Amino acid sequence: MSKISRRDFVKLMGAGGALSAFGLAGCETAPTKASSTTPAKAAPRVVVVGGGFGGATCAKYLRLYEPELNITLVEQNANYVTCPGSNWMLGGLRKIEDLTQNYNALRDKHGVNVVIDRVVGVDAGKRLVALASGKTLAYDRLVMSPGIDFRWGEIEGYDEGASQLMPHAWKAGPQTVLLQKQLHAMPDGGTFIMAAPPMPFRCPPGPPERASMVAHYFKTHKPKSKILILDAKDNFSKQALFMQAWEQFYPGMIEWVPATGGGKVVRVDPKTGTVYTANGSSEKGEVINIIPAQRAPTLAANAGLVNDSGWCPVNQSTFESTRVPNVHVIGDSSNAGAVPKSGHTANNIAKMTAAAIVSLFRGVPPPQPSHVNTCYSLVSPDYGISIAAVYRLGEDGQLQGVKGAGGLSPENASAQQRSQEAGYAAAWHKGIVADSFG
């Protein structure tokens, strides 16, 4: 995207009519209404909520595309632990430090105003964001990228308290550390049970990758142990590739039970380590990982951004909410047609949304790019598989997969190709972290 001068930018915004002039910039200031006699004083304000792959990338690229913007990123934690790679940590291939990011580059290199605070409310009428500290931030456009929340209680007995005994580890950080500690404490010959969630959820290949990495840990440390995957679905991402590799590396160790085979977990008893399934049977495990059904966070729902699906519908060209004007929703919280919920797409769509926002400020049509998703999974340290797809806006306004583009790693590939893909997985992680946070 080409750069224009500050004077031209303000002039163009006037011509575009979207926002023709701005009042004082900064905190505790509501947007000033445009008037023909009000001189343009300050740059438009964009507030970005959530410093994950979606929010961090969007804040950075807003700055790169339009240096004149006043950009504030609000994130509740000073550090961000990437979910990508957190399964590798369970396999003993990474440490939490390897996955932990900070916001120094966004602040110091890109001039983003980084605020470590929790957003507690959005007043879309007044265009204000309220923070737990009591401060408010005014915006001209708001980008929401708060990730996911869980549908607590959908599995009877599984709530936030129960997740301290049966971790979900589906938000990386303390939960991943807890699950790892439990695996380390488990005796050889124990059973690890994983409840896999129904669609849609973040990172569809994440559960089988986790089973693979736990199997690698067991194979090298506790070879008599077993893994039982109880699934709320009848199939899973990259299924044939995973199952083929499980036979090769972990024969007899991993059992997968689909929903129609009685796999759906409906109740848990964290005290006794028991899970109960829809067909009335129960299983006991030494370590139990419940990955619950998911939804957009309550913050998004309270801001009026969520519909009956539990996610945030958006104009899939600009990612502006179809329910609340001037608010864009990106990342896992949004409903982006056929595009899966992944760090790769959150990063990709964040850049497109940054370009759309700058275009809207300039009063020019937003670009209409294609989107890409690539997702690598490790089955063992030197064995990687991947899925890739390209998405484009259809005539119905929905992002759809482009036929013939992308695909899966081939079945029966050579050991050398699997090893190369394991290398690409590590390089992908390094690259996306640098692009989002560097």
Ligand SMILES: Cc1cc2nc3c(=O)[nH]c(=O)nc-3n(C[C@H](O)[C@H](O)[C@H](O)COP(=O)(O)OP(=O)(O)OC[C@H]3O[C@@H](n4cnc5c(N)ncnc54)[C@H](O)[C@@H]3O)c2cc1C
């Ligand atoms: C085990 C696992 C493995 C994965 N592996 C991959 C992979 O290999 N490749 C891939 O592409 N994707 C992968 N993913 C998916 C990826 O992590 C998510 O899709 C991605 O993080 C979504 O980005 P986001 O910005 O929407 O949300 P997040 O990354 O979750 O960021 C949301 C941020 O918002 C902040 N926040 C939330 N509420 C507030 C509030 N009220 N105030 C302030 N801040 C707030 C949170 O603290 C968080 O930092 C994996 C996920 C899991 C669970």
